[in-house]
């Protein structure tokens with residue numbers, strides 16, 4: 001984990017870049033799907049059918065959120081995340097992801113696309129560990145290639 005103090009500074013400016021304009025691949029675990037289902041008041045299967053797609057990844061398919069026609073996240077509505085309290089772990093832990101925090105130059109590279117990186121309060125070791133652990137434990141749902149019809 002980087003020792004540079006700047007590597008711990010982060011404050012979301014709510015610019016929305018990480019939720020909009022391009023396919024973001026927000027991968028979902030079973031607990032992400034459960035949380036979204038509770039938040040939306042629908043069944044987990046309906047979350048998958050209505051808001052997700054299966055993305056080919058290394059011989060299997062991983063569950064990801066859909067995008068809208070303009071490539072905004074399916075849950076981006078009226079200037080914000082419409083499921084904020086129920087949002088996936090991948091969104092909750094950004095930008096404290098292993099390859100961003102621990103790889104040489106990862107933090108600096110990511111700062112090019114996130115204006116909140118390198119500004120704001122310096123985050124503690126505990127905060128970093130908590131986020132890295134949460135993401136590492138959040139294993140995306142997968143299925144075999146060729147199964148099911150929801151390949152959007």
Ligand code: SF4
Nearest residue numbers: 012013016018114116
């Ligand atoms: S790109 Fe960074 S600053 Fe902008 S909304 Fe996402 S986390 Fe916040």
Ligand code: SF4
Nearest residue numbers: 019073075076081091
């Ligand atoms: S679920 Fe919410 S926080 Fe996550 S990418 Fe979509 S709009 Fe952004």
